[in-house]
Amino acid sequence: MKFTRKASTNWKGTGKDGKGTVSTESTTLNNAQLSFKTRFEDGVGTNPEELVGAAHSGCYTMQLSFLISEKGFTPEDLNTEAQVTFEDGTITKIHLKLEANVPGLSEQDFQELANKAKEICPVSKLLNADITLSATLV
Known part of the structure; x- marks a missing residue:
């Protein structure tokens, strides 16, 4: 495609x-x-870092949903926040903070899928930043 x-x-x-x-x-x-x-500063409107965060969290969450579905499970709720760090003229880090509700999925499988999604998400591949993840299965 x-x-x-x-x-x-x-x-x-x-x-x-x-x-x-x-x-x-x-x-x-x-x-x-x-x-x-x-x-x-603080102002009404958006900014490039916020838009990168929106793109990354959206792409990552969709990628994870596909991986979970391939395992035979249906996510009830996936919430991902992307915290984008801007330092000295460079986006240096993005931390993905995920909270998920996936009935029947084991913690081990969840962590493996969450990390795989981080690695293969097209936006993750695009970015030249340190991308970290904390994933909580509820």
């Missing part, structure tokens, strides 16, 4: 005083605000 997805950004002004918008082809994001304040 091969496909291409699109997103775009429009920016006006300098890096610190300018502002912009980001949109996605699906229009889920449609001219969402982007600025210095939304990235480095």
Whole structure:
């Protein structure tokens, strides 16, 4: 399977005083605000690190769902938070924090699948950062 997805950004002004918008082809994001304040301070809008976290947590969680289903189990609930660390101009680390409810799945199988999903998720493969995981089966 091969496909291409699109997103775009429009920016006006300098890096610190300018502002912009980001949109996605699906229009889920449609001219969402982007600025210095939304990235480095507190402001209304989004930022690249938050968007990377959303992409990574979404991709990882879907990948894990496929792996669990291949084992013959159905996840009742998978919640993944991606904590993206930005240091000195670089995204250095992403910690995936997973809480899952998968009836009948053993702890050992759960941990193996959670870690495999982290390794084979397409977004994990894309990123040049230290990616860690804490996975809790409830």
